[in-house]
Amino acid sequence: MSAIEEEEVRGGLFKDINAEDEDQQPTVIESLCMNCYENGSTRLLLTKIPFFKEIIISSFTCPHCNWTNTEIQSAGRIQEQGVLYTLQVKTKEDMNREVVKSDGASTRIPQLDFEIPAFTQKGSLSTIEGLLERAVAGLEQDQPTRKVCVLSVHLSEFHKFEIACLELMNTSFDFYLQTIDDPSGNSFIENPFVPQKDTALTVTHYKRTPEQNAHLLLTSVLVFNTNCPECNAPANTNMKLVQIPHFKEVIIMATNCDSCGHRTNEVKSGGATEELGTRITLHVTDPSDMSRDLLKSETCSVLIPELEFEFGMAALGGKFTTLEGLLKDIKDLIVSKNPFMCGDSTTSDRAEKLELFGQKIDKIIAAEMDVHIILDDPAGNSYLQNVYAPDPDPEMKIEKYTRTFEQNEDLGLNDMKTEGYAEK
Numbered sequence: 001m002s003a004i005e006e007e008e009v010r011g012g013l014f015k016d017i018n019a020e021d022e023d024q025q026p027t028v029i030e031s032l033c034m035n036c037y038e039n040g041s042t043r044l045l046l047t048k049i050p051f052f053k054e055i056i057i058s059s060f061t062c063p064h065c066n067w068t069n070t071e072i073q074s075a076g077r078i079q080e081q082g083v084l085y086t087l088q089v090k091t092k093e094d095m096n097r098e099v100v101k102s103d104g105a106s107t108r109i110p111q112l113d114f115e116i117p118a119f120t121q122k123g124s125l126s127t128i129e130g131l132l133e134r135a136v137a138g139l140e141q142d143q144p145t146r147k148v149c150v151l152s153v154h155l156s157e158f159h160k161f162e163i164a165c166l167e168l169m170n171t172s173f174d175f176y177l178q179t180i181d182d183p184s185g186n187s188f189i190e191n192p193f194v195p196q197k198d199t200a201l202t203v204t205h206y207k208r209t210p211e212q213n214a215h216l217l218l219t220s221v222l223v224f225n226t227n228c229p230e231c232n233a234p235a236n237t238n239m240k241l242v243q244i245p246h247f248k249e250v251i252i253m254a255t256n257c258d259s260c261g262h263r264t265n266e267v268k269s270g271g272a273t274e275e276l277g278t279r280i281t282l283h284v285t286d287p288s289d290m291s292r293d294l295l296k297s298e299t300c301s302v303l304i305p306e307l308e309f310e311f312g313m314a315a316l317g318g319k320f321t322t323l324e325g326l327l328k329d330i331k332d333l334i335v336s337k338n339p340f341m342c343g344d345s346t347t348s349d350r351a352e353k354l355e356l357f358g359q360k361i362d363k364i365i366a367a368e369m370d371v372h373i374i375l376d377d378p379a380g381n382s383y384l385q386n387v388y389a390p391d392p393d394p395e396m397k398i399e400k401y402t403r404t405f406e407q408n409e410d411l412g413l414n415d416m417k418t419e420g421y422a423e424k
Helices: 003-013 092-096 128-141 143-149 152-170 210-215 287-291 323-336 348-365 405-410
Strands: 027-032 039-048 054-061 068-074 082-089 098-101 107-109 114-116 124-127 175-182 201-206 222-227 234-243 249-256 263-269 277-284 293-296 301-304 309-311 319-322 371-377 396-401
Touching: 068 124, 082 092, 092 128, 098 128, 098 175, 124 128, 128 152, 263 319, 287 323, 293 323, 293 371, 319 323, 323 348
Parallel strands: none
Antiparallel strands: 027 039, 039 054, 054 068, 082 175, 082 201, 098 124, 107 114, 107 175, 222 234, 234 249, 249 263, 277 371, 277 396, 293 319, 301 309, 301 371
């Protein structure tokens, strides 16, 4: 899908927020209440803030314990720059300005020496007044605990702060509210005078620090120019070093072409070839096994003994996906994209066998077939998620073995000189 087509699809899903639009109804999903563990309902609304961007609003209610929870998430990507909003509240109307605050945004009221740090509250769609009310409610909620644990002089300070917040909400006293500092660039304060300039609102875009990039998981993302392997148009390839838990570092490379919509990704080990090869055997017993994270290096073979199937190394290249994703890729390569399945080269017998193979792969994905999936990597650089980590996985066996001469030959290790470089 091209960038233009993708934008058209998003435009159909995300409509401008409008209380009078009867067609703009939320999607209701039954979900578990994390307070009483009974079933409640979550309402999801995909909408667009005028002069801003798309967001996802979710609201949970539980009829059993009356617990509620509301939050928002940005439906777009992290922006190129962070954003800082500084608003001078002058009138009661300013308190009604619409505010989108993301999870990673910090909120400050310099006059009260008050700050809500980033990642301490979930994203919200509210108003300036709503932010103050939420701050007061949070303090009142923990007040009984403070009466036990905190000195009375400190309780007096909390009480003074609550009074100060209430005064700000009920008077027209000028105060500077540095409401949002969002490194992701996905927060927003409404300008009610748009398209005219808002003299009370200052919006500053800035370059993120390395620490802010680390919090947003954007560290070490390298971008370099390349050409699309399908249409040869100029494209960008993103490359990032990722640490896989309970495994090692890998290099993930992804290329997206805006011209033809082609997407490709490749994974390479970030370390050296291991001293021993690795053989991972998983007994598929449940559909949830399909969601296991999987790293297949370009030197890894895939075997399914029950189907008498073996996929040689380098056939699919390096991939970081799930078990389901790997099986779908195998099915696509063997069945859907097989050149012998179409044209004059096909035979009814061959087509029938390949079609049957595809049906068996579908049964494995649905956990309707008792099979074992084996990842055999002589270089020792492949991985399958242990969902019981750090405890052993009862359905998965990991074996280390000594490579044969032929395997070392395939990896180019027999002719590799690793000693005596300093000798002349």
